Amino acid sequence: xxxxxxxxxxxxxxxxxxxxxxxxxxxxxxxxxxxxxxxxxxxxxxxxxxxxxxxxxxxxxxxxxxxxxxxxxxxxxxxxxxxxxxxxxxxxxxxxxxxxxxxxxxxxxxxx
Amino acid sequence: xxxxxxxxxxxxxxxxxxxxxxxxxxxxxxxxxxxxxxxxxxxxxxxxxxxxxxxxxxxxxxxxxxxxxxxxxxxxxxxxxxxxxxxxxxxxxxxxxxxxxxxxxxxxxxxxxxxxxx
Numbered sequence: 251x252x253x254x255x256x257x258x259x260x261x262x263x264x265x266x267x268x269x270x271x272x273x274x275x276x277x278x279x280x281x282x283x284x285x286x287x288x289x290x291x292x293x294x295x296x297x298x299x300x301x302x303x304x305x306x307x308x309x310x311x312x313x314x315x316x317x318x319x320x321x322x323x324x325x326x327x328x329x330x331x332x333x334x335x336x337x338x339x340x341x342x343x344x345x346x347x348x349x350x351x352x353x354x355x356x357x358x359x360x361x362x
Numbered sequence: 363x364x365x366x367x368x369x370x371x372x373x374x375x376x377x378x379x380x381x382x383x384x385x386x387x388x389x390x391x392x393x394x395x396x397x398x399x400x401x402x403x404x405x406x407x408x409x410x411x412x413x414x415x416x417x418x419x420x421x422x423x424x425x426x427x428x429x430x431x432x433x434x435x436x437x438x439x440x441x442x443x444x445x446x447x448x449x450x451x452x453x454x455x456x457x458x459x460x461x462x463x464x465x466x467x468x469x470x471x472x473x474x475x476x477x478x479x480x
Contacts (some may be wrong), residue, residue, distance in 0.1 A: 278435070287473065292453060292470040293407075308467070348395045348414060348457065348466055353407040 273341030368471035456457030
């Protein structure tokens with residue numbers, strides 16, 4: 251299994267609070283991604299990173315920010331969580347080129 | 363923009379039946395990659411197969427087979443002699459090179475939930 255760890259695995263929080271999800275990899279892969287999974291939508295890309303301090307927006311980036319200060323860690327932050335951000339969040343890593351992305355086990359986030 | 367359509371939202375079959383999951387994609391690129399992932403009830407996403415746009419050869423892996431047809435923009439997945447352990451949500455995904463950063467971004471279909479009944 252690809253060495254990807256997401257933390258926390260579950261979180262319940264209140265609207266308006268900041269939330270940070272962490273993705274840690276031990277594979278030294280260049281590319282890292284954050285997706286959210288919602289019923290009826292499949293997985294949608296939030297943000298991705300193509301190197302340390304190099305990030306870009308995905309399809310559903312509004313309300314989210316990311317940071318990557320070292321190769322192994324990719325953080326996703328919800329500055330002020332809203333109920334519409336209740337979802338399951340997956341981190342993925344990828345190598346150069348067309349290699350498949352490998353996913354972490356997901357974080358289930360509930361915002362009340 | 364690229365798009366992946368999995369028209370079958372849910373499928374139920376009786377164990378040992380064959381089942382085909384459909385995937386139709388749209389892309390303007392001539393170079394692209396197609397993937398299938400499996401998400402069992404435990405929730406993790408498991409990579410099954412990758413196919414590039416230059417290789418239309420069908421592939422078989424045990425009870426699994428994949429039929430890639432560029433002429434119809436389809437990449438269908440067949441499970442032969444289905445088993446209860448095949449019960450999962452299956453996602454088809456399309457990847458193109460994102461020219462701005464050289465990364466490959468996946469566009470997923472909405473998934474097909476397969477239930478295999480004993």
